[in-house]
Amino acid sequence: MGIFRYFKNVVMGLYNLCVGLSITTKYFFKKTTTQQYPEERLPLPERSRSMIKLIYDGEKDQFNCVACMMCAKACPNSCIKLEGVRDEGGKRRMTTFKLDFSTCIFCGYCVEACGFDALTFVSEEYENSVYKRGSLLQDENAMKWARPAHLAPKTEEPAAAAAPAGA
Amino acid sequence: MFTGENIVQTVVGLLHSLYGMVGLSSFQGILDPIVAAVVMFHFIAVFVMFLVWMERKVSAHMQSRIGPNRVGVFGLLQTLADAIKLTIKEDVKPVKRDKIPYYIAPIIAFVATFMGMVVIPFDKGMVVQDLNIGLLYIIAITSFTVIAILTAGWSSNNKFALLGGFRSAAQIVSYEVPLVLSLVPIIMITGKLSLGAIVAYQQQQGYWFVIPQAIAFLIFITSATAEANRAPFDIPEAESELIGGFHTEYSGVKFAMFFLGEYIAVVVSSAVASTVFLGGWLPFPFMGFLHLPGFVWFMAKLLLVIYLIMAFRWTFPRLRVDQLMDFGWKVLIPISIINILVTGFWILLVAKGA
Numbered sequence: 001m002g003i004f005r006y007f008k009n010v011v012m013g014l015y016n017l018c019v020g021l022s023i024t025t026k027y028f029f030k031k032t033t034t035q036q037y038p039e040e041r042l043p044l045p046e047r048s049r050s051m052i053k054l055i056y057d058g059e060k061d062q063f064n065c066v067a068c069m070m071c072a073k074a075c076p077n078s079c080i081k082l083e084g085v086r087d088e089g090g091k092r093r094m095t096t097f098k099l100d101f102s103t104c105i106f107c108g109y110c111v112e113a114c115g116f117d118a119l120t121f122v123s124e125e126y127e128n129s130v131y132k133r134g135s136l137l138q139d140e141n142a143m144k145w146a147r148p149a150h151l152a153p154k155t156e157e158p159a160a161a162a163a164p165a166g167a
Numbered sequence: 168m169f170t171g172e173n174i175v176q177t178v179v180g181l182l183h184s185l186y187g188m189v190g191l192s193s194f195q196g197i198l199d200p201i202v203a204a205v206v207m208f209h210f211i212a213v214f215v216m217f218l219v220w221m222e223r224k225v226s227a228h229m230q231s232r233i234g235p236n237r238v239g240v241f242g243l244l245q246t247l248a249d250a251i252k253l254t255i256k257e258d259v260k261p262v263k264r265d266k267i268p269y270y271i272a273p274i275i276a277f278v279a280t281f282m283g284m285v286v287i288p289f290d291k292g293m294v295v296q297d298l299n300i301g302l303l304y305i306i307a308i309t310s311f312t313v314i315a316i317l318t319a320g321w322s323s324n325n326k327f328a329l330l331g332g333f334r335s336a337a338q339i340v341s342y343e344v345p346l347v348l349s350l351v352p353i354i355m356i357t358g359k360l361s362l363g364a365i366v367a368y369q370q371q372q373g374y375w376f377v378i379p380q381a382i383a384f385l386i387f388i389t390s391a392t393a394e395a396n397r398a399p400f401d402i403p404e405a406e407s408e409l410i411g412g413f414h415t416e417y418s419g420v421k422f423a424m425f426f427l428g429e430y431i432a433v434v435v436s437s438a439v440a441s442t443v444f445l446g447g448w449l450p451f452p453f454m455g456f457l458h459l460p461g462f463v464w465f466m467a468k469l470l471l472v473i474y475l476i477m478a479f480r481w482t483f484p485r486l487r488v489d490q491l492m493d494f495g496w497k498v499l500i501p502i503s504i505i506n507i508l509v510t511g512f513w514i515l516l517v518a519k520g521a
Contacts (some may be wrong), residue, residue, distance in 0.1 A: 010498060014385075017483065024229045024482040034233045 171290020172295025
C-alpha cells in the first residue's frame with residue numbers, strides 16, 4: 001500500500017464517519033414518530049376489520065338479520081348461535097343472536113355468507129380484552145351497531161348500479 | 168465573585184469550623200479527603216444516573232423514538248428505578264466460580280475508574296487534589312480496568328466471559344498506546360503534567376489545544392472510546408457474539424458496579440478531553456461576557472464531549488477483532504507518532520526561535 005493511498009484512506013474514512021454522524025445528528029433534532037398508544041391513537045381506516053357487529057336499522061327499529069342461518073353454517077368453529085321467528089306479516093325476524101368471541105377466529109366467513117347485509121366488520125372497536133372468558137360471549141344487544149350513512153354499501157344505490165363505468 | 172474557588176474555600180472553611188466544634192481539628196488531614204471522596208462519590212453517582220438517562224434519550228431521538236418518559240419528569244427518574252431494580256434483584260452466581268476474584272472484579276472496575284476523578288479540575292481550585300503528575304496518574308489508574316475485566320472473565324468460569332476478558336485485554340493494551348501518544352504533544356508544549364497547569368497554559372496562550380492539536384484530539388477521543396469498551400469498540404461485551412462478554416455471569420449489584428464503572432470511564436476520559444483539549448473551565452469563545460462560573464463552562468464542555476461519544480455509539484457499527492487491531496496499530500499509532508514528530512519540529516523551529 002502506497003503512502004499516499006494510506007493517507008487517502010485515513011482521510012476518506014474520517015470523512016465517511018463525519019457523514020454518518022451528520023445523519024444521526026440530523027435525526028436527533030427531527031420530530032419523533034412514536035405514537036404513545038393509550039393516550040394517542042392513530043385513526044384506523046374506515047373499513048379495517050376489527051370486530052364483528054350486527055347491523056341495526058334505526059329507521060325500521062330492527063336488525064337487518066332475518067335468521068337465515070347462513071352465517072351459523074359458514075362458521076368453521078360453530079361459534080354463532082341464533083334463533084328467529086316468523087312474524088304476523090310472514091317475514092322472518094331474528095330474536096336471539098349469540099357469537100362466542102372466545103372461539104371466533106375472525107375469518108370473516110359469516111360476513112361473507114350474509115346475504116341480507118346484517119353482519120359486518122367495524123373498525124373502531126379493537127380493544128376487546130376482558131377479565132372473564134364468559135364476557136366474550138356477546139348477544140345481539142352487545143353487537144348492535146347502527147351503520148353511519150357514509151359507510152352504506154355502494155351497490156344499493158341505483159345510480160351506481162345503472163352506471164358501472166362510474167364506480 | 169461567585170467562582171468555583173470561592174465556593175470550595177467557603178465549604179472547606181465551614182467544614183473546618185465544624186471540626187473545631189466537635190473537637191476533631193487534629194484529624195483534619197484525614198477527614199478532608201474522606202469528605203472529598205464522599206462528595207465526589209455522590210456527585211458521580213447522580214451524574215452517571217443522568218448520563219444513562221441522557222444516553223437513552225440520545226439514542227431514542229437518533230432513531231426517531233421518544234425514549235424513557237414515564238418515571239418522573241421527562242423520565243429522569245428512570246435510571247433510579249432501574250438501580251432500585253438491580254439492587255433488589257436476586258444475585259445469581261455460577262457454582263464453580265473462583266470466589267475471591269469474582270467478588271473483587273466489580274470493585275476494581277468501579278474503584279479504578281472512580282479514582283481518576285481525583286485530579287479532574289471542575290474550576291480553578293475546584294479539584295480534589297491537583298497532582299503535579301495528573302495526566303500520568305489518570306492514564307495509570309484507568310488502565311486498571313483491564314485487570315478487573317480479565318479477573319471477571321476468568322473467575323466467572325464461562326467461556327464467553329473468558330473470551331470477553333481476553334478481547335478486552337488485547338483491546339485496552341492496544342489502545343492505551345495511542346491514548347498516551349496523543350497526550351504527549353500537549354505535555355511537550357506545556358512542559359507540565361498537572362491538568363490545572365495545562366488549563367492555565369491555554370488561558371495564557373489564548374487558544375485551546377484542540378486548534379493546533381486537532382489530530383491528537385481525534386485520536387484521544389477514539390482511544391478513549393475504546394478504553395471505555397464502548398461501541399464501536401465494544402467487542403469485549405459484543406452482545407451478538409459473546410452474550411454479555413466479561414459480565415455475562417454477573418447480576419444485581421455487581422453488574423451495576425460494572426455498569427457504573429463503564430460510565431465513570433466515559434466521564435473521566437471526557438473530562439480529560441475537555442480539560443486538555445477544550446480549555447477546561449475557560450469560557451467558550453465570544454461568550455466570556457456572560458461571566459458564568461468556571462464549572463458551568465466545564466460541565467458544558469464535558470456534556471458536549473460525552474454527547475459526541477454517545478453519538479459514536481449510536482452511529483458506527485461494531486468493528487471486527489482484526490479490524491480493531493488493524494485500526495489501532497496501523498492507523499492510530501503511526502499518525503500519533505507523526506503528530507509528535509511534527510509538534511517536536513514546531514517547538515524546535517517556531518516556538519523556540521520566536
